[in-house]
Amino acid sequence: MSSERVVLTGGTVITCDPTDRVINHGAIAIEGERIVAVGSGAEVAALLPGAVHRPLGGAIVMPGLINAHTHLAMTLFRGLADDVNLEGFLALVMPAEAAVLSSAAVRDGVALAVAESLLGGVTSALDMYFWDEVASEVAHDAGLRLAGGPAFLGGTGPEGNSFDAQVQRARRLWAREPAEGWHTAIGRWAHPHATYTLAPDQLSAVAAAAREVGARIHTHAAESEGEVAMVSEAHGLRPVELLDTLGLLGADVVLAHAVHLDDDEIAAIARSGTSVAHCPGSNLKLGSGVARIPELLDAGVTVGLGTDGPASSNDLDLFATMRLAALIHKGVSGDASVMTAHQVLRAATIGGATLLGAGDELGSIEPGKLADLVVLDPGAPHLTPTYDPVGTVVYAAGRGDVTDVWVGGRRVVADRALLTMDVAAARAAVSARRPEVLAAIR
Numbered sequence: 001m002s003s004e005r006v007v008l009t010g011g012t013v014i015t016c017d018p019t020d021r022v023i024n025h026g027a028i029a030i031e032g033e034r035i036v037a038v039g040s041g042a043e044v045a046a047l048l049p050g051a052v053h054r055p056l057g058g059a060i061v062m063p064g065l066i067n068a069h070t071h072l073a074m075t076l077f078r079g080l081a082d083d084v085n086l087e088g089f090l091a092l093v094m095p096a097e098a099a100v101l102s103s104a105a106v107r108d109g110v111a112l113a114v115a116e117s118l119l120g121g122v123t124s125a126l127d128m129y130f131w132d133e134v135a136s137e138v139a140h141d142a143g144l145r146l147a148g149g150p151a152f153l154g155g156t157g158p159e160g161n162s163f164d165a166q167v168q169r170a171r172r173l174w175a176r177e178p179a180e181g182w183h184t185a186i187g188r189w190a191h192p193h194a195t196y197t198l199a200p201d202q203l204s205a206v207a208a209a210a211r212e213v214g215a216r217i218h219t220h221a222a223e224s225e226g227e228v229a230m231v232s233e234a235h236g237l238r239p240v241e242l243l244d245t246l247g248l249l250g251a252d253v254v255l256a257h258a259v260h261l262d263d264d265e266i267a268a269i270a271r272s273g274t275s276v277a278h279c280p281g282s283n284l285k286l287g288s289g290v291a292r293i294p295e296l297l298d299a300g301v302t303v304g305l306g307t308d309g310p311a312s313s314n315d316l317d318l319f320a321t322m323r324l325a326a327l328i329h330k331g332v333s334g335d336a337s338v339m340t341a342h343q344v345l346r347a348a349t350i351g352g353a354t355l356l357g358a359g360d361e362l363g364s365i366e367p368g369k370l371a372d373l374v375v376l377d378p379g380a381p382h383l384t385p386t387y388d389p390v391g392t393v394v395y396a397a398g399r400g401d402v403t404d405v406w407v408g409g410r411r412v413v414a415d416r417a418l419l420t421m422d423v424a425a426a427r428a429a430v431s432a433r434r435p436e437v438l439a440a441i442r
Contacts (some may be wrong), residue, residue, distance in 0.1 A: 004409065006030045007048055009041045011375070012389050013230040016063050016364040020342055022389055028061065030371040037265055039057030040363055057378045060389050060397075062122025062345075063364050064372035064407065066352025067317040068304025069218075069256040069277035071129045072139075072146075073109030075116070075430055076437060077311035086224040086286045089399035092441060093311055099432065099440035101158040101386045106131040108429040110138045115423045116145055116316045119416070120399035121374040123407045124352065124362060126254065126277065126306070128191040130158050133173070141222055142420040143412035145372070147356055149173070149189035149215065152206050154198040163202055167209055174213045184266075186356045188215035195221065195231050195239045200246055207248050214254045218277075219243070219393045222265070223257035223286045236411065240265040249274045256306065259283055259291045266292065270299035270398055275355040278347065280324045282308030294329055294338050303346070304352035322348050326394055341394035 006029075012025035015038060027044035045053070070238045074093075081092040106129070117125060117316065124145035127135060132148040139146035150170040156162055161169060174188050190210035192198055198206070201217075210217050221239045222228055231239045240261060243249055251273035252370040258269070258276045269270050269276065279294050296303055305325060307316045322344045329339040353363025376383065376393070380401050386392045406411035412420050 002031075004030070005048055005051040006409070007045050007051045008373070008375075009045065009053055009055055009059060011059050011061040012386070013038060013365060014060060014062040014184060014345070014376060014389055014393065015366065016346055017366050020346075020390070026061075028371075028373065029238045029363060030406070030409045033370055033410070035365060035367055035369050035371045037367055039111070056375060059378035059403070060376045060383070060386070060393065061365075061409060062374050062376070062393060063349040064362070064374055064405065065305055065348050066304060066356065066363065067119050067122050067125040067316065067318060068254070068352045070113075070125050070127055070277055070316065071309030071311070072113035072117075072125065072127050072135060073101075073129050073131075073315075074309035074311040075112045076105060076109040076433060078314055079435065080311060080441070081237050082285075082314075084286070085226070085407030086288055087226050089286060089312055096437055096440045097158050100437055101130060103131050103134050105433060107134050107138055108433060111142070111421065111426040112137045112430045113310065114139050114144045115314060115421060115426050116310075117416055117419055118142065118401065118405055118407075118412055118420075119423075120317055120319065121402040122316065122318055123374070123405065124155065124186065124331055124356065124358075126189070126218055126304075126352075128193070128256075129309075142418075143407045143410055144363075145186060145188040145407065147189050147216075147218075151191040151193060152198060152202070153193050154202050163198075164387045167205060169210075170206075171213075173207060173415040174215060186358045188213060188363075190215045192220060192280045193216065193243050194217045194223075194227070195235075199223050200235065200242065203243070203248055204246050207246070211252070216254070217248065217250075217398055218254045218256065219248070221255040222260045223283070224286070225260055228260050238262070238265065240268065244268045244272070252357070256308075257283060257288070257291065258296075259289045261292055261296075265421060266295055266299055266301075267354040269296065270301050275302040275304065277304050277306040277355065278325060278329055279306045279308040279313070279321075281321055282313040282329070284324070285314070288310060290328055290332050293325070294333065295344065302351055302354045303347050305348045317399050318348055319393075319397055319401075322394050341388070341391040344394050358417050365421050371406050371409040373406040374402055377403050
C-alpha cells in the first residue's frame, strides 16, 4: 500500500461518478491508497499541503479499467485455435491444457497477462482459471487487483482434483483468506465453469458452499447456440433457465457472455439482480453472435466488459473492447444512439466494479475510493482535438496511449514502463513453452 501524498494536476478528469462529471483543468489528490479530493487544480492542491505535485499536461485521466471476464493464464495458448467456433476452440485448447498446465506454467502465463493488462490500463480483472493461488500471488506482486478463487469442473480438472476435492479445497481456501488486505475490495469468488461441464447437483453444491462464506459466483452461460442446444437436450432447459431453476441467479452472480437469451431469460436476469460480463471480441471471433446488451441495460441489468481469455480473443485489450461494444450494437440495431460512449465507458469502469461487488471502492474517481487511475498521452495526434473526452476515449483512444497507471495509490506504470515486474522475462518464459504446447496438440 502506498503512503505517498500526491496531487495530479492540469488534466481532464473523467470521473464516471453518478453524474458522469468531466472536469477540465482538474486535479486529483491521493493520500495513501485513496482519493481524498477531486476538483479544480487550485481547490484540490490547497486540501493536501506538502503533497508531491505531478502535472498531467492536459492529459485525460480516467478510472482504471475492469476486465469483467477473463482467463489470464491462457496467454500460454494465444493464437493456438484461431478461426474456429466455441466447440472447435474447446476441442483444441482443452487437450493442450491437460498436457501443459502446471503451477509453474500458470505462473508464467499469468505474469505475461498481468503485464499486458497493466500496460493497457486494466487495473482489476475477474479471472476464472486453475492454480488460482499462484495467479493471485503474481497479480498481487505486480499490482493488478485480481478477483480470482477456485474454478470448478464436473470431472477431474488439470489440477488433478475430483469434483468433491475441488469443493473441499475451496472451503479450505475461503476459510484461511484474510478478512482484510488486498482482496477486501473484491471479496471471495467461486467459478463453476458452465452448465455443460457441471451437473445440476454439482452447480448447486458449488453455490451452497460459496454462499456459506459470502463468495460471489462467476460462470459461463449461453455463449453459443451449440451450448444452448446441448444443455437443452441434456436437461430440458436452456442454460439460464437451468441456472434460475437451481437458484443460481442473483445479485451475487455474474454470467459471462450471455449471448443467446430470450425475453424471459432477460427478465429473469433483471429480476434476480444478476450481472452480465459482455465479451464482444471473443463472441465475434468464435462466431457466437451478438449479445442483447441494449435490452439488458434497458432492463436495468448491470453490465461489465470483458476480453475473455487471450486464447479466444487473442488479447486483453479493453480499449478495443470498448470501441467494439459501441460499434457492433449500433450496426446490428441500425440505431446510432444505441450503446453511447458514456454507457460503454461506464460498463468498463463502474459497471465492472458493481459487477465485482466493489462499486463503493472502485470504478470511478470520487473522494474516498481507491486510487486506481489511468492517464492517456496528451500529445497523441489521434486524441486531438477533444470535444467530448468520453467519446475520445471510446472511439479514438487505444491501449498504446496509456502512459501512467496507479493502483491503490501505487504508481505501477510510469511513462509507459511497468515498474513492478520484468516484462522481458515474462515474455521469454511464455515463449519458451511454445514447443511444449505445440507437442501437446500433434
